[in-house]
Amino acid sequence: xxxxxxxxxxxxxxxxxxxxxxxxxxxxxxxxxxxxxxxxxxxxxxxxxxxxxxxxxxxxxxxxxxxxxxxxxxxxxxxxxxxxxxxxxxxxxxxxxxxxxxxxxxxxxxxxxxxxxxxxxxxxxxxxxxxxxxxxxxxxxxxxxxxxxxxxxxxxxxxxxxxxxxxxxxxxxxxxxxxxxxxxxxxxxxxxxxxxxxxxxxxxxxxxxxxxxxxxxxxxxxxxxxxxxxxxxxxxxxxxxxxxxxxxxxxxxxxxxxxxxxxxxxxxxxxxxxxxxxxxxxxxxxxxxxxxxxx
Amino acid sequence: xxxxxxxxxxxxxxxxxxxxxxxxxxxxxxxxxxxxxxxxxxxxxxxxxxxxxxxxxxxxxxxxxxxxxxxxxxxxxxxxxxxxxxxxxxxxxxxxxxxxxxxxxxxxxxxxxxxxxxxxxxxxxxxxxxxxxxxxxxxxxxxxxxxxxxxxxxxxxxxxxxxxxxxxxxxxxxxxxxxxxxxxxxxxxxxxxxxxxxxxxxxxxxxxxxxxxxxxxxxxxxxxxxxxxxxxxxxxxxxxxxxxxxxxxxxxxxxxxxxxxxxxxxxxxxxxxxxxxxxxxxxxxxxxxxxxxxxxxxxxxxxxxxxxxxxxxxxxxxxxxxxxxxxxxxxxxxxxxxxxxxxxxxxxxxxxxxxxxxxxxxxxxxxxxxxxxxxxxxxxxxxxxxxxxxxxxxxxxxxxxxx
Numbered sequence: 227x228x229x230x231x232x233x234x235x236x237x238x239x240x241x242x243x244x245x246x247x248x249x250x251x252x253x254x255x256x257x258x259x260x261x262x263x264x265x266x267x268x269x270x271x272x273x274x275x276x277x278x279x280x281x282x283x284x285x286x287x288x289x290x291x292x293x294x295x296x297x298x299x300x301x302x303x304x305x306x307x308x309x310x311x312x313x314x315x316x317x318x319x320x321x322x323x324x325x326x327x328x329x330x331x332x333x334x335x336x337x338x339x340x341x342x343x344x345x346x347x348x349x350x351x352x353x354x355x356x357x358x359x360x361x362x363x364x365x366x367x368x369x370x371x372x373x374x375x376x377x378x379x380x381x382x383x384x385x386x387x388x389x390x391x392x393x394x395x396x397x398x399x400x401x402x403x404x405x406x407x408x409x410x411x412x413x414x415x416x417x418x419x420x421x422x423x424x425x426x427x428x429x430x431x432x433x434x435x436x437x438x439x440x441x442x443x444x445x446x447x448x449x450x451x452x453x454x455x456x457x458x459x460x461x462x463x464x465x466x467x468x469x470x471x472x473x474x475x476x477x478x479x480x481x482x483x484x485x486x487x488x489x490x491x492x493x494x495x496x497x498x499x500x501x502x503x504x505x506x507x508x509x510x511x512x513x514x515x516x517x518x519x520x521x
Numbered sequence: 522x523x524x525x526x527x528x529x530x531x532x533x534x535x536x537x538x539x540x541x542x543x544x545x546x547x548x549x550x551x552x553x554x555x556x557x558x559x560x561x562x563x564x565x566x567x568x569x570x571x572x573x574x575x576x577x578x579x580x581x582x583x584x585x586x587x588x589x590x591x592x593x594x595x596x597x598x599x600x601x602x603x604x605x606x607x608x609x610x611x612x613x614x615x616x617x618x619x620x621x622x623x624x625x626x627x628x629x630x631x632x633x634x635x636x637x638x639x640x641x642x643x644x645x646x647x648x649x650x651x652x653x654x655x656x657x658x659x660x661x662x663x664x665x666x667x668x669x670x671x672x673x674x675x676x677x678x679x680x681x682x683x684x685x686x687x688x689x690x691x692x693x694x695x696x697x698x699x700x701x702x703x704x705x706x707x708x709x710x711x712x713x714x715x716x717x718x719x720x721x722x723x724x725x726x727x728x729x730x731x732x733x734x735x736x737x738x739x740x741x742x743x744x745x746x747x748x749x750x751x752x753x754x755x756x757x758x759x760x761x762x763x764x765x766x767x768x769x770x771x772x773x774x775x776x777x778x779x780x781x782x783x784x785x786x787x788x789x790x791x792x793x794x795x796x797x798x799x800x801x802x803x804x805x806x807x808x809x810x811x812x813x814x815x816x817x818x819x820x821x822x823x824x825x826x827x828x829x830x831x832x833x834x835x836x837x838x839x840x841x842x843x844x845x846x847x848x849x850x851x852x853x854x855x856x857x858x859x860x861x862x863x864x865x866x867x868x869x870x871x872x873x874x875x876x877x878x879x880x881x882x883x884x885x886x887x888x889x890x891x892x893x894x895x896x897x898x899x900x901x902x903x904x905x906x907x908x909x910x911x912x913x914x915x916x917x918x919x920x921x922x923x924x
């Protein structure tokens with residue numbers, strides 16, 4: 227065992243792994259944001275509330291329908307995604323041509339309403355949701371105890387991130403999507419239903435948030451505030467990665483999780499702030515973010 | 522002529538004064554956390570508690586008119602101070618109740634003393650409110666960090682938990698709680714191996730838990746509260762803290778937190794509180810009334826809310842005895858003179874430094890199969906009498922006590 231700056235190496239490896247796990251949540255959430263911003267040009271401030279809805283739906287499914295974690299992992303994103311589609315059809319489609327600010331204010335207002343309703347009916351102390359039995363326990367890696375659930379979080383997150391990146395950057399469907407954001411009129415001329423495609427994209431982005439919410443339910447406190455606590459950090463992650471860049475969201479999500487994890491060892495008091503310090507530095511050096519395109 | 526006018530004015534003044542003494546108007550402001558991590562332990566539940574106290578008091582004292590207002594300090598000392606100033610200067614609020622979050626409460630205690638009003642603290646934990654920072658305008662109900670440390674810390678060290686590692690919330694409250702508990706641990710022959718300070722309202726505790734695990738301490742002391750405690754215990758179960766032979770000591774746990782964790786996760790946890798809704802008939806009856814007003818499924822009142830009720834009631838008694846709420850110092854002096862008596866905390870006293878003395882209880886969370894009805898959470902493991910539960914007067918270094 228050797229030491230790095232007075233910290234035992236075993237502790238350091240443990241923190242790096244923990245950082246990666248937290249990074250999985252950042253990556254999942256910023257991925258949804260990046261997809262929505264990249265395709266719809268909407269800064270989706272409802273994302274945190276939709277993440278919370280995913281977790282709360284999992285809780286409701288367990289307590290009122292008797293459906294456990296695994297069914298919830300499929301059902302909750304679909305339910306919340308449909309809700310997202312409703313929001314897109316009723317509100318968002320009217321403001322695509324307006325300045326970003328309108329979308330931001332509208333979605334921020336929606337988030338406040340959703341969270342307010344949640345607080346009114348559920349309180350803020352939180353709702354109990356326990357680990358699925360199949361993922362209980364863990365293994366000792368020598369340098370740390372890795373709970374099985376956390377291992378599953380990393381695996382699932384990597385899989386979903388890669389899948390999304392692949393669909394958008396490497397498939398025909400993704401090519402249509404990207405073309406539709408560049409020049410909707412031309413794509414429509416080829417006989418593709420652009421508005422429907424945009425609606426479904428928003429639904430997918432929202433479903434990603436809900437998926438992250440279900441993943442978070444067994445380990446984080448399920449409460450109406452859980453999204454607003456996370457969303458600011460996730461926005462910083464997206465800005466660092468470059469607004470609308472899929473790869474940027476994924477890489478900076480995992481990367482910042484690790485940086486935050488290291489801060490928790492060396493100077494825990496600053497662990498809430500470090501991401502914003504990184505954001506300030508990145509914006510000074512590369513105003514469009516690490517992977518962003520200059521416009 | 523001038524003489525006649527003068528005596529007429531005097532007569533009018535006297536008449537008004539007389540009328541005023543008969544009909545007393547009191548305005549109580551509940552300043553609390555309405556939407557963040559302490560909202561379920563205080564928040565709207567505390568407002569309801571104050572309203573119940575006002576209702577009960579007006580029934581027996583028809584000449585006193587009590588109005589209850591409330592506001593959200595958002596856990597920010599500057600916002601809390603602004604509201605307090607506005608309340609005292611413009612809205613004629615006579616007393617501020619509750620104020621969870623020690624940082625905000627210390628600021629409110631100063632404002633209240635400057636304006637000579639009354640602060641009945643039930644939400645905050647820091648024992649400094651009746652220690653170096655005590656004022657003649659503050660009364661501290663329900664609990665404080667010394668009492669939590671002494672109740673829980675002592676019991677655990679005596680049961681063999683003699684090495685400690687702290688997870689501490691990084692602000693006035695966490696620091697005070699860690700300081701007071703560490704003192705109790707060392708005084709009883711235990712050892713503090715280390716501590717890590719996390720920002721308030723942290724969602725992920727895994728890296729702090731790893732550090733606690735690496736310390737090999739037998740006891741991980743949670744010097745935090747509300748959502749932070751819930752997250753730490755929930756994730757601790759996942760990281761095999763308890764399975765690995767370490768134990769959590771929840772230094773400040775409220776009944777709503779236990780509800781949020783679920784008995785499956787919280788079982789076996791030991792901590793100190795001064796009130797539990799299922800403690801006796803007086804508490805159970807009061808809880809029924811509270812639940813009817815709260816009107817939300819599965820919610821139980823916390824000890825803070827009980828403290829707001831009892832504190833408001835006692836404050837109103839003092840105001841009625843004096844016939845006026847105008848002089849805050851005089852009202853608090855009266856509160857210290859008359860013994861406290863209410864259906865929730867029973868009989869007690871208010872000490873010269875503003876500390877209210879009532880018994881405290883060491884609770885243990887029941888196993889899921891032991892819980893017979895919703896809200897049936899605790900076994901009572903020990904009762905700590907009022908004169909032992911709180912810090913001795915001489916140790917507090919309150920300027921009021923040293924004369």
